Amino acid sequence: IxxxxxxxxxxxxxxxxxxxxxxxxxxxxxxxxxxxxxxxxxxxxxxxxxxxxxxxxxxTTLEIKFHIAHLYEVQNNYKKAKEGYEQLLGDKQLTQQLKADVFRQLAWMLHCIDSLGEKRQRETIAINCLQKSNESDPKSGQSLYLLGRCFAGVNKVHDAFIAYRNSVEKSEGNADTWCSIGVLYQQQNQPMDALQAYICAVQLDKSHSAAWTNLGILYESCGQPRDAFACYLNATKGDNNNSKEIQNVSITSSSSSLKNCVTTSGGKPQSLTQRIKFLQQHLSQAPMPSITSKRRQLPSIEEAWNLPISNEMSSRQQQNQQRQQQYQKGFGQQANVAAPPPYPLQAGNNAIPAKRFKPGEEPVPQQRPPFYLTQQQLQMLHVLQQTRNLTPQQQNDLQQLTHHCKLMQQHQQQLRLQQAQLRAGTGPVRPGQPQQFPQGQGNFPPQQQHPGNRTPQGGTTAQTGFVNDGNFSPATGHTQQTAGMPFKSAGGFQPQPITAVGNNQDLNVSDQELQALLSQRDLTTTFAENILKQFENEDPIDSKTKLHESLNVDAMNNNQRSLKSPTIKCEATSTVVTQALLNKHDIKSEPVVKIEKLIEYNDKIQFNNRMSAKEIYEAVKSGDVTECPATCSILAPDTPPPTPPEIPPQKLLREQLQPPTPSVFLENKKHAFSPQLQEFCLKHPIAVVRQMASALKLDLGLFSTKSLVETSPEQSCEVRTQLNQSADENWDPQHKEKVWGCVSHRSHTTIAKYAQYQASSFQESLKEERDKNSTIAIIPNSDSDSKDSFTNGSNGKKTKKLKNGAKMLKFGTNVDLSDERKWRAQLNELQKLPPFARVVSASNMLSHVGHMILGMNTVQLYMKVPNSRTPGHQENNNFCSININIGPGDCEWFATPDSYWGGIQALCEKNNINYLHGSWWPGLEDLYAANIPVYRFTQRPGDLVWVNAGCVHWVQAIGWCNNIAWNVGPLTARQYELGVTRYEWNKLESYKSIVPMVHLSWNLARNIKVSDPKLFDSIKNCMLQTLKHSIQILEYVKTKNIDVRFHGRAKNEASHYCGQCEVEVFNILFIREQEKRHVVHCMGCARKQSPSLQGFVCLEEYKLTELMQIYDAFVLHRPAPQPMFMPPPQTPQPIMQHQQVPSVS
Missing domain, CATH: 1.25.40 (Serine Threonine Protein Phosphatase 5, Tetratricopeptide repeat)
Structure with missing residues (x-):
């Protein structure tokens, strides 16, 4: 969602x-x-x-800065986060609430992060900050709770206990507070008090893993393994996704101890799982306890659950019930209903549980009936009832929702009757009778409560002695802070209290509205018609309360009657009349809606690329030049915002999901330069050209590691640190589950240093190979084949690398070979390639950009060891790519046609990874299940791989090798359109396009003659939109009395991008000095900083007359018919091997 x-x-x-x-x-x-x-x-x-x-x-600005500081904190950039918090504290306009939040965040970060200074000093400052936080917001119990954690961290037990007690008094029904109190009691050897505190914690939050684990440790230390076993089972049933750090427990048969080990994968701690297995085996063999057994030190878990709890503890129960009836994080999205903890019904000062909780048994959830409708479902019911032509599925939904709505109303009437009987003393509720909760608002998973009260990322753990205290996460239960929100953020996400059961306000709908819904005779009748029919019988006040509804529906009906009506926007407003009616009837109704036009349609001239530049100029001048120009899109007119394509609907067979890779074998230079080779490459999503280097007699030794070190040993080389694993698998860092996210940490070194690493890796592999021949049982992955990850050992069993001992590798990437002075010999060697594959060529769009784009129209080199990975991606702006394997090892390639990239993007979202700049390694079975075909092939030394426009691909080295790569742009309509579409989608995604498509388009118009009508129209449209936009901006700034200075362009000057939104800025630049440097802005970002554009210098790169001349001179070129001639004798054609798969091509 x-x-x-x-x-x-x-x-x-x-x-x-x-x-x-x-x-x-x-x-x-x-x-x-x-x-x-x-x-x-x-x-x-x-x-x-x-x-x-x-x-x-x-x-406010200060609140946004607070969230930026918190963002640095969750990125583990603690220095910047600390600076951000301290700068906020120095601002005199800081509100008391925000000051409390800042002090709280800063304090906990100081408490947890060792890199911020010496521990004693950090703890002192943290305690001081929390005390100031409490002074700024005395009503908050969160600061007091964290203060207790800090006191416990420095062994000030008495002060910690007082802080916890004060936190409880602030009406903070927090399970973590009770868990931490239990830890304090347990440390002081008060097991019965610790037991009560832990029980209160798990009653407040049934899935509190830390409390269950600590309770299990307590039981086992007191010699009660059966109860410990039940607690450990409940600990593993907790919502592990809500707790990234869960303590690991290592317990012997006679005592218990805690390891300071942490799992960050969200899975069950391995030692806890092992302990459960041990106890299960031990208990299965143990005799049943008898009457003469030794008296237990603590009550059993069932007895403890039913013990009377102190007044202070029981007062938290009702508060927690209310807090659990909040919407989960995600800004109000509805969650699945989870079984609540066995909350006791309040009886006097003591709590009597509704149901006994037996070890290993889930309590019966006190849920409301499943037929209750949520607010979203009620709105859907409204929409369906006012829609005339319903599909069969919609009719079925309408019938079901109407039926549930009737049941809900009947049930609410029963609840009101029961409440009336209770008030009259005629109908007491029996103990154990379940209470009903509205489904849309209650019983949510614990962490998914209100996002306004959270702790830093990390887990729910108890405090010192029983927790991991060093991963910057306080034990705040499952209301912990995630990456989205810091502690009790002042950002407006405050939870709203929920009223009692049976109140129709819970459902945001009144009894009158429900009755109106249920009394309709014809479900296909619109609300407007029914309201008109009811006006005669309703009293005036009831009619007024529904007036806003009729207005809304009339607006909808009017909109349906005219398909060409303008887009509208609805703005919620509140009026005195509406408020008075709300107060009088005490109901919740929709706000009055003010409808206004978003777009004014008139007889303005429609622009098209058949207009001359002068006509465009006059058309712009005839319009309203005082109005700010709209955003400029270079897509075709009336094109909706770009979206990823749907997966082609045709279902593929298994063999079609694994199509053979198109390949061609070259025998000589004639084959390499034949037109058929270029046509073959452009025809397929990806193609491998075998023996290209030998056919052209390329000296690949110029790109060997030895030559690189001799040429430029100190040149920078980017390094990616990755997990060493085979191409068929991709594990998370803990090796617990297969994922899509690919571990790839960035750093930098030199060519010489990486060459040393590459050589030592090879020597180490040789040593391991010799050891293998000496009958070593466990053997590492083979260096020659990425699929040989299993080898037979001496015991006859298949073994592979131990998961927990996974090795890391370093991949040297992005070595820049653009300097012609250093790499002249290497670059000259590449001139032997055919024109369509060269770095610089008249037929290559990227050669017309006019400046270097590193790695695209320049050569980059990659230095690899086995299993080095290039994660999944499409090339920048969907341009084609050339890749040559230098050797000596092989590479394994995976590729998917561009028509399926939308499906892969959806799978990336499903795996919580950003498609554009995330690092991901697709699971093949996931792709096959989604009906996405995958090419898979091996690239040997000397082979050239052609990656066609938009092809999604990922690569892994099989052996030690170097590769060289660059991009090319064939002069085809398909290549240009894919580039423009990705350019606009990048804008939508706030992702920088490193190919300046506007600048490129104008250069193409200058430099080439286009005979393809489709390519011509696409380029001309881009020129039309940008010329019109330039004229509009120039006319607009004149109205603001801003002087436009001519700046021009230097030779090889790079294209300009907005320093704020990173969108390409063409021709008209708005310059402002920031941090002692001049920063380019687009007009949109400039106006947001200064609506009058004061403080900006406006520069013009091209004279408007120059652009108009280029625009008019760019016409469709129609080549003259060639004279008849005899065909030349046929030459041998290259051997091409491929199989056409209809659904893939």
Whole structure:
């Protein structure tokens, strides 16, 4: 759901970047990207929100800065986070609430992060900060709880206990507080008090893994293994996804101890699982306890659950019930209903449980009936009832929702009757009778409560002695902070209290509205018609309460009557009349809606690429030049925002999901330069050209590691540190489960240093090979074949690398070979390639950019050891790619046709990975299950791989090898259109396009003659849109009395991008000095900082007359018919091997 929200916001900003609440949208996107772990994009949107001074926002500048500091914290950039928090504390405009939040975050970070200084000093500052936080917000129990944790960390037990008690008094029904109190009691050798505290913790939060684990440790230390076993089982049933750090327990048969080991995968701690197995085996062999058995030190888990709890503890129960009736994180999305803890019914000061909780048995959840409708379902019912032509599925949904709505109303009437009887003393509820809770608002998984009260990322653990205390996460139960929100963020996500059971306000619908829904005779009748029929019989006040509803429906009906009506926007407003009616009837109704036109349709001239430049200029001048120009899209007119394509519907057979790779064997230079070879490559998503190097007599030794070291040993080389694993698997860092996320950490070194690593890796492999021949049982992965990850040992069993002992490898990537002075010999050697594959060629679009784009129109080299990975990706702006294996080892390739990239993008989202700049390694079975075919082949030394436009691919080295690669852009309509589409989708995704498609298009118009009508129309349309936009900007800035200075362009000057949104800026640049450097802005970002554009210098790169001349001179070239001539004698053609798969081509 969160990805759908992101998409909606992104499309909004793409269509209308000047939207009046764009600031708010950027903040929300910042939150969502932080939640899903895309920190780079989160920071970008936060910064864009900070810079926007024109639109209103519910978040203040200081609150946004607070979230930016927290973003640095969850990125483990603690130095920047600390600086951000300290800068906020120095601001005099800081509110008391926000000051409390900042002090709390800073304190806990100091408490947990060793790199921030010496422990004693950090703890002192942390305690001081928490005390100041409590002074700023005396009502918060969270600061007091964390203060107790800090006191416990320095062994100030008495102070810690007082802080916990004070936290409880602040009405903070927090399971972690009771868990920590239990730890204190247990440390003081007070097992009975510890037991009560732990029981209270797990009653507040049944899935509190730390409390269950500590309770199990307590039971086992007291010689009660059966109860310990039950507690450990409950600990493993906790919502592990909510707790990234769970303590590992290592317990002997006679005592218990805790290891300071942490699992970060969200899985069950291995030692706890082993302990459960041990106890299970031990208990299965133990005799049943008899009457003469030794008296137990502690009550059993069932007895403890039924013990009277202190007044202080029992008062927390009702509070927690209310807190669990909140919407989960995700900004109000509905969660699955989870079984609640066995909450006792309140009886006086003591708690009597509704049901006994037996070891290993799940308590019966006190759920409301399943037929209750949520607010979303009620809205759907409204929509379906006012729709005339329903599909069979919609009719079925309408019938089911109507039936459930009737049942819900009947049940609510029964509840009101029972409550009336209780108030009258005639109908007491029997003990154990389940209470009913509205499904849409209660019994959510614990962490998915309100996002306003959370701790830093990390887990729910108890405190010192029984927890991991060093991973910056306080034990705040399952209301812990995730990446999305810091402790009790002041950002507006405050939980709203939920009223008692049976109140119709819980459902946001009144009794009158329910009755109106259920009394309709004809389900296909619209609301407007029914309201008109009811007006005669309703009293005036009831009619007024529904007036807003009729207005809304009339607007909808009017919209349906005219398909060409303008887009509208609805703005919720509150009026005195509406508020008075709400107060009088005490019901919740929809707000009054003000409808206004978003787009004014008139008889303005329609632009097309058949217009001359002068006509375009005059058309713009005849319009309203005082209005800010709209955003410029270079897609075809009336094209909707770009979206990933759906997977082709045709179901593929298993053999079609694994198609043979198109390949061609070259025997000589004539084969390499034949037109058929280029046609063959352009025809398929990917192709491998065998023996290209030998056919052209390329000296691959020039690209060997030895030659590189001799030529430029100190040149920089980017290094990616990755897990060493075979191509068929991709494990998480803990080797617990197969995932899509690919571990790839970036660093830098020199060519010489990486060459040493590459050589030592080879020597180490030789040594391991000799050891293998000496009958070593466990053998590492084979160096010659990535699929040989299993080898027979001396015991006859298949073995492979131990998962927990996974090795890391280093992959040397992005070695720049663009310097012609250093790499002249290497670059000259590549001139032997045919023109369509050369780095520089008149037929290569990228040669017309006019400046270098590293790695695209320049050569880059990759230095590999076995199992080095290039994760899945499409080339920048969907341009084609050339890759030659230098050797001596092989590479294994995986590729998917471009028509399936939308399916892979959806799978990336499903695995919580950003498609564009995430690091991912697809699971083949996942692709096959999604009906996505995959080419798989081996690239040997001297083979050239052609990656066609848009092809998704990922590569893994089989042996030690080097590769060289660059991009090319064939002058075809398909290549250009794919590049433009990705250019616009990158804008929507706030991702920088490193190919400046606008600048490239104008250079193509200058330099080449186009005879393909489709390619011509696409380029001409881009020129039309950007020329029109330039004229509009120039006319607009004149109205602002801004002087436009001619700047021009230097030779080989790089294209310009906005320093804020990273969109290409063509021709008109807005310059402002920031941090002692001049930063380019697009007009949109400039206006957000200064609506009058004051403080900006406006520069012009091209004279408008020059652009108009280029535009008019670019015409469709029609080649003259060639004279008849005799065909030349046929030459031998290259041997091509491929199989056409209809659904793939």
């Amino acid at each position: 969160i990805f759908r929200s992101v998409k909606a916001f992104q499309e909004l900003l793409y269509v209308n970047p000047d939207f009046q609440r764009a600031n708010e949208v950027h903040v929300r996107l910042g939150f969502m990207f932080k939640v899903i772990g895309d920190y780079e994009k989160s920071l970008k949107h936060y910064n864009l929100a900070l810079l926007d001074q024109t639109s209103s926002c519910t978040f």
